[in-house]
Amino acid sequence: MSLLDRKVRGFKLVDVVALGLLAALVLGVYLAKTIAGRERAEIARIERQIAAERGRIRLLEAEVSHLEQPARIGQLSQAYLGMVPATAKNEATTEQLDEIAEKAAKAKPKAAAPAKPAIAAPPPPAAVPAAPVLEAGQ
Template structure:
C-alpha cells in the first residue's frame, strides 16, 4: 500500500484522510470549549477572592482607625481621671520577663462549686482553655517555729 492509496482510499464516499481530519478537528474544538469553560469558572473564583481581599482591606483600615481612636492619650487620660486611677508606683513596676513568675506566685480566687452542671458551650465562651502554665502552684508552707517561739 502506497502513500497515494491512503489519500485516495474512500469509505462510504468519503476519503479516509477527510474522516481522520474531521475527527481531529472535532476533538480540538471540544478541548478548546472545555478549556474556555473551566477558565471562565476559574475567572469567577478569582473575582470572588479579589472582592473578599478588598473587603478585608476595608475592614482592616476601619479597625486600624478604631485602634487609633481608642489609643489617643487624651481619651485614656480622661478615662483614668473618671475612674480615679493613679500612676503606678515605681516599686510596683516589673520587667516583662518576670510577669510569669508573679502570676505563678499570686493566688487566684477560685470559683464556688455549684450543683448545676454548666454547659460546655458556656465554659468555652468565657475564656481560653487553661494551659498547664496557667494553673497556679500551691501556696508555700508556713515556716516552722522553734520551741522558743522564733522562726527556724
C-alpha cells in the same frame, strides 16, 4: 491501494480523520474557554473579598487609633482607676531617690518578720473595670 486513498462510506479516510481531529480540537477549545471563564469569575470573587477585608482592616485601624488616643486613656484612667497626672511637687531627680527611699524605710514600723510559708500563694488579681467599647460608627 494506499491507506490515504481508502474510502469509508464514500469519504476518504484522511478526510474522516481530519474531521475527527477538528471536532476534538473544537471541543478542547470550548472546554478550555469554559474553565477559563470559571477561573476569571473565581478571581473576581476573591478580589472583591480582598477589597472588603482591606476596608474592614482600615475600619479596625481607625478604631484602634481612636481607642489609643492619649486624652481618652487619661480620662478613663481618672474615671475608673482614680489616677491623676503627676504634679511638679511629686517629681524627683535621680539624686533624690536615695533620700526618698531612706524616708520611706524609716516611716514603716519594723514588725517581727512572719514565718515564711512553704509555698507562697500569689496575690489575688486586682479587679479592673472594663472600658466602654465604641461601635464602628462612633
